Amino acid sequence: AAYYPASQMDVADAMQSIAANLEQVKGTDGVYIPSNPYSTLEFMEAGKGYWIEVDSPQSLVYQGTAEETRAKVESSTNSGIRVMPGxxxxxxxxxxxxxxxxxxxxxxxxxxxxxxxxxxxxxxxxxxxxxxxxxxxxxxxxxxxxxxxxxxxxxxxxxxxxxxxxxxxxxxLKPSLQSSQSPAMGIRLLGTYPNPFKHSTSISLNILEEGESPQLDIYNIKGQRVRSLNAPKGVAGPLEISWDGTDEEGRRLSSGIYLCRLQSGIKPQCIKLMLLK
The missing domain is CATH 2.60.40 (Immunoglobulin-like)
Known part of the structure; x- marks a missing residue:
């Protein structure tokens, strides 16, 4: 479908007449899916073509035009991308x-x-x-x-x-354990789940070299270390270490943001944790 109005219009406004049946809108500059907070297409531009998916045949009627002064959204991620019809x-x-x-x-x-x-x-x-x-x-x-x-x-x-x-x-998404483009280090901090968490979270690592002994340190937002998590030396491969939101004395920590830090290789690896009440 082509966008016919002479000025730029917000996608939701342009699709208002078929909003109840709209599945998605795609253009060369992004995708709009109703109620999806990760949608990347915000405006429809005059003279551009768009692919519009609906759940049944509909007649699209534009509701009006946006103000000519509305700023155009600039794309910072599509440089160097091969644009194709599909x-x-x-x-x-x-x-x-x-x-x-x-x-x-x-x-x-x-x-x-x-x-x-x-x-x-x-x-x-x-x-x-x-x-x-x-x-x-x-x-x-x-x-x-x-x-x-x-x-x-x-x-x-x-x-x-x-x-x-x-x-x-x-x-x-999962990291490729065989990627030659991965950072060169003996242990990689992959992530944690669930995050945010209430009772406990599982911290995922990948040991690239046999015999490595990971040590994780948990810091509060003041930069104070509140807990150290150790694991015995093991074989290469994936490893999970649990943290229950307590300090070294077993006391429950207050809710808030914490930093999980792994020292491996030259540069430490960190990930943010959110502890809930």
Whole structure:
């Protein structure tokens, strides 16, 4: 469908006449899914084409035009992406990444989609539009704010107009344990679940070198260490360490934000924890 009004309009306003039947709207600059807080398409632009999915045949009637002075939304993540006629959408969460890191989709060396992770519900996630053709293999990566590129073990097959993950359900990304592009260190701090948590949370690590002994330190927002979590030396592979929200004396800590810190290699690895009442 083409967008006919002469000025820019908010997607929700433009789709008002078919809102009850609207599934999603896709353009080259993002995806809009009703009631999905990770939607990336905010405005419809004059003269652009959009793919509109509804659950039954509908007649679209534009309700009016937005103010000409409304600022256009600038995209900071679509540079270098190959734009194609067809695309699919992926709603993914990545507990071992951070808000501000970028989720990237590639076919070979070609970038087909990129979107910054945001923290809306206590974990990093993004709605990623991936330009594709049917039946091609697509690889997913996380590009950290420091520039490191970490490959996910998740592999997807291109399917034009498909949705992987439908809010509030997410595709959960896992790091590739064999990625040659992963940071060089003996132990990797992957993430924690659940987070936020009330009673206990499980901290996930990956031991890359046999014999490594991980030590995790928990700090409060004042920078005071409140708990140390140790694990015996073990074989290489995944490891989970639980924390029940108590200090070294077994006393329940107050609710709030805590920092889990792992020292491995030259640079420490950290992840934010949220303890609830």
């Amino acid at each position: 695309s699919m959408s992926i709603l993914a969460r990545c507990d071992w990444a951070g808000a501000g890191d970028t989720l990237i989709a590639k076919v070979g060396e070609e970038t087909r989609g990129a979107q910054s992770l945001i923290d809306v519900e206590g974990f990093p996630a993004a709605l990623l539009q991936v330009f594709c053709v049917d039946n091609e293999e697509i690889s997913l990566f996380i590009k950290t704010k420091s520039g490191a590129l970490i490959q996910s073990e998740n592999r997807i097959i291109g399917a034009v107009n498909a949705e992987l993950g439908r809010y509030p359900e997410f595709m959960v």
